[in-house]
Amino acid sequence: MAEARRIDGKAVAARIIETVKAGTAALTDKTGTKPGLAVVIVGSDPASQVYVGSKAKTANECGFTSIKHELDAETSEATLLDIVRDLNADPGVHGILVQLPLPKHIDEAKVIQTIDPDKDVDGFHLINVGRLSTGSTDEAFVPCTPAGSMLLIRDVLGDDLSGKTAVIVGRSNIVGKPMAQLLLAANATVTIAHSRTKDLASVCRGADILVAAVGRPEMLTGDYVKEGAVVIDVGINRIEAPEKGLKEDGTPKTRLVGDVNYAEAAAKAAAITPVPGGVGPMTIAMLMANTLRSACRSAGVEPPK
Ligand code: NDP
Numbered sequence: 138m139a140e141a142r143r144i145d146g147k148a149v150a151a152r153i154i155e156t157v158k159a160g161t162a163a164l165t166d167k168t169g170t171k172p173g174l175a176v177v178i179v180g181s182d183p184a185s186q187v188y189v190g191s192k193a194k195t196a197n198e199c200g201f202t203s204i205k206h207e208l209d210a211e212t213s214e215a216t217l218l219d220i221v222r223d224l225n226a227d228p229g230v231h232g233i234l235v236q237l238p239l240p241k242h243i244d245e246a247k248v249i250q251t252i253d254p255d256k257d258v259d260g261f262h263l264i265n266v267g268r269l270s271t272g273s274t275d276e277a278f279v280p281c282t283p284a285g286s287m288l289l290i291r292d293v294l295g296d297d298l299s300g301k302t303a304v305i306v307g308r309s310n311i312v313g314k315p316m317a318q319l320l321l322a323a324n325a326t327v328t329i330a331h332s333r334t335k336d337l338a339s340v341c342r343g344a345d346i347l348v349a350a351v352g353r354p355e356m357l358t359g360d361y362v363k364e365g366a367v368v369i370d371v372g373i374n375r376i377e378a379p380e381k382g383l384k385e386d387g388t389p390k391t392r393l394v395g396d397v398n399y400a401e402a403a404a405k406a407a408a409i410t411p412v413p414g415g416v417g418p419m420t421i422a423m424l425m426a427n428t429l430r431s432a433c434r435s436a437g438v439e440p441p442k
Pocket of ligand 1: 309311337417
């Protein structure tokens with residue numbers, strides 16, 4: 138079989154960002170409303186800092202007002218909850234994102250449930266989880282990574298997945314479970330696999346659509362992939378890459394890999410996302426799309442499709 142099509146998440150994400158920019162300009166022109174995205178980060182985890190920085194940068198590029206609250210790691214839960222409540226009450230803020238993970242002394246669930254569901258652009262509030270799982274996908278804010286993955290699947294297979302089998306490896310609340318809901322809503326026949334699944338490779342080999350959200354570098358080898366499958370690799374894992382040489386501190390340089398062994402899977406799949414450049418860029422693009430949608434709703438304007 139020929140090498141799989143490489144699904145270019147960067148290009149699809151760039152198209153979404155262009156639509157968001159145009160939609161923002163139109164909204165601001167028509168109503169004076171400028172979408173506002175507030176990002177809250179507690180502590181100085183380097184990966185979280187990078188994510189938050191690129192979210193704020195993209196928000197600015199889209200024409201949003203971007204608000205960043207950088208709080209030190211000792212910030213109390215009560216202080217954080219007060220900040221979230223203030224953002225809930227601020228009419229200039231349409232999207233609130235609290236970067237996870239939070240320090241151990243803060244109850245993550247409590248913080249998420251304090252965010253106004255209508256500003257919960259991450260889609261983690263129980264109201265949005267409930268909307269998605271009862272099929273109200275138009276009303277829900279859908280978590281950005283599965284929403285972006287779904288657009289990539291649609292880009293290859295179209296909107297209706299009737300008759301297709303989908304296997305998602307991973308059952309987290311932020312990726313695996315919402316991904317399953319989206320695939321189900323598109324009429325796929327869905328299996329969620331996880332660490333207790335027996336004979337995972339054979340379960341995965343049944344999949345027309347295979348979504349990997351495990352967090353284990355290159356775990357899904359070619360043996361897990363059905364001929365002609367569409368493979369979506371959500372995983373982002375940093376591994377040592379001694380072939381790239383050493384860093385200044387003498388330790389090996391690193392590189393990013395997914396949960397799928399790209400070369401092996403690409404030899405069997407019809408289409409596959411690379412890491413980096415696949416699902417990653419889609420996550421930020423969907424966050425911008427969700428924020429614009431929230432701003433449009435608050436202004437009583439139809440959001441762009
Ligand atoms: P979690 O750690 O929350 O969940 C991992 C899931 O994988 C769990 O359900 C776990 O099963 C399952 N799992 C772990 N080991 C195995 C195994 N050996 N066999 C089968 N299943 C296994 O991770 P997330 O969902 O948050 O993230 C998954 C990956 O996606 C990570 O690499 C993360 O970095 C990446 N990610 C990428 C994003 C992006 O923007 N592209 C955004 C979010 C995440 P069990 O429940 O039984 O423990």
